[in-house]
Amino acid sequence: MSTTVTKTLQATFVPPTAHKQTKLNDLLETYRNGLQEAFDSGASTMSAVSDIVTPYDLPYQAKAALCNYVPKLRKTYNAQELDNEHPLRFTNQAAKFDHSDEREHEFTWWVPRPGRGTNFWIPLRINPEQEDLWHDLVSEDAKAGEIRLQKHRKNWVLHVTVEYPVEEPATDGDITYIGLDIGETALITGCALKDGSPTDPFVCSGSRAKHLRKEMHTTLKRLQERDASEWRTGERFDHYQNALADIVEKASREAVKYAKQFENPVLVMEDLTYIRERLDYGKYMNRRLHSWAFARLQGRIEDKATEVGISVEYVNPAYTSQTCHSCHRIGRRDSQAEFRCPHDDCHVSTFQADINASANIARRVDPWGESVPLDKVERDDSPRDGSGSDTATTHREQSETPSQMTLTAFQESEPSSSDD
Numbered sequence: 559m560s561t562t563v564t565k566t567l568q569a570t571f572v573p574p575t576a577h578k579q580t581k582l583n584d585l586l587e588t589y590r591n592g593l594q595e596a597f598d599s600g601a602s603t604m605s606a607v608s609d610i611v612t613p614y615d616l617p618y619q620a621k622a623a624l625c626n627y628v629p630k631l632r633k634t635y636n637a638q639e640l641d642n643e644h645p646l647r648f649t650n651q652a653a654k655f656d657h658s659d660e661r662e663h664e665f666t667w668w669v670p671r672p673g674r675g676t677n678f679w680i681p682l683r684i685n686p687e688q689e690d691l692w693h694d695l696v697s698e699d700a701k702a703g704e705i706r707l708q709k710h711r712k713n714w715v716l717h718v719t720v721e722y723p724v725e726e727p728a729t730d731g732d733i734t735y736i737g738l739d740i741g742e743t744a745l746i747t748g749c750a751l752k753d754g755s756p757t758d759p760f761v762c763s764g765s766r767a768k769h770l771r772k773e774m775h776t777t778l779k780r781l782q783e784r785d786a787s788e789w790r791t792g793e794r795f796d797h798y799q800n801a802l803a804d805i806v807e808k809a810s811r812e813a814v815k816y817a818k819q820f821e822n823p824v825l826v827m828e829d830l831t832y833i834r835e836r837l838d839y840g841k842y843m844n845r846r847l848h849s850w851a852f853a854r855l856q857g858r859i860e861d862k863a864t865e866v867g868i869s870v871e872y873v874n875p876a877y878t879s880q881t882c883h884s885c886h887r888i889g890r891r892d893s894q895a896e897f898r899c900p901h902d903d904c905h906v907s908t909f910q911a912d913i914n915a916s917a918n919i920a921r922r923v924d925p926w927g928e929s930v931p932l933d934k935v936e937r938d939d940s941p942r943d944g945s946g947s948d949t950a951t952t953h954r955e956q957s958e959t960p961s962q963m964t965l966t967a968f969q970e971s972e973p974s975s976s977d978d
């Protein structure tokens with residue numbers, strides 16, 4: 559089974575040459591004039607709009623977009639007057655993109671212009687989070703929809719709507735729960751549970767992210783002490799943010815790849831809204847990742863999992879690192895690396911702490927799974943959205959997953975100084 563998802567890709571033009579800049583400005587002005595005339599005329603059908611915009615010196619993709627858009631302006635949006643800042647719209651016939659990893663900016667767009675032989679390529683700065691989808695767009699695995707080009711004070715921004723198929727999560731067969739513990743020493747520790755036992759754990763090192771974060775903190779602090787220009791500070795901040803975003807991309811890809819090897823995998827992560835309700839959030843995050851990176855990493859794992867039909871569940875994170883995954887009683891985590899179960903009747907004495915935590919996270923989604931035989935449980939009677947008392951599962955609210963950390967947010971935060 560598959561279903562279709564729509565997303566909007568965003569890219570900024572690499573600053574065009576003066577020559578291209580003029581052509582883009584002309585194109586936008588002509589488009590806005592055509593839009594204004596068609597709107598003012600009260601044309602309410604595609605053919606009426608077409609009669610008006612045909613003489614304009616515009617590429618056919620922009621004229622076709624006007625024919626679609628203008629009738630909707632009055633009918634659907636009930637617009638009384640036009641906003642001055644309308645973006646230039648094109649139909650998906652203008653979705654001609656190219657990719658080469660030999661260029662500094664790997665993706666380019668073939669800007670449509672009126673007349674033969676007048677189009678030109680513009681290099682794009684894409685959002686690195688959307689790189690996979692840009693590749694899908696170039697290879698036509700994803701289908702382009704409308705394209706909008708907006709001129710801002712300092713740059714040109716392109717929006718491309720894309721549709722792509724995703725697999726629907728499997729619902730039958732044996733489910734493998736995979737806990738993901740997100741931390742600082744190990745960025746991600748993944749652990750699948752098979753018959754309640756941790757199986758083939760996966761570790762993605764956090765040393766590079768940690769190093770970058772410290773370096774970023776030192777560099778920015780020094781720049782601020784020296785009263786460096788806002789531009790210079792912002793530029794360094796962007797540099798580190800992009801490097802961290804790359805790490806997040808790679809780590810999330812690895813985690814989903816790990817999950818895919820298991821039968822009917824379901825990813826389980828900690829729901830931090832539980833932590834936010836308590837006052838120790840800052841303390842909790844300090845021994846973890848920066849909260850921005852944490853939220854972003856979870857968000858990217860969820861996106862990538864959804865794309866390949868793997869569902870994601872969130873559980874209450876209380877005591878996941880202090881509980882023994884085997885006997886489920888409280889033990890100790892005296893060091894970052896090691897969990898110790900003090901109970902004599904438990905076969906676990908010490909265990910790698912992050913793997914213990916991720917096994918607990920996986921188990922928590924289905925707390926009955928290992929102690930009650932599956933066939934004796936009326937599994938369908940229990941709501942799985944957190945409203946039942948017999949399940950600890952929740953679906954995370956889609957509220958505050960920052961896609962970008964701001965410089966201000968950074969300045970208000972301090973990196974962890976623990977454990978090294």
Ligand SMILES: [Zn+2]
Pocket residue numbers: 882883884885886887899900901904905906
């Ligand atoms: Zn134990």
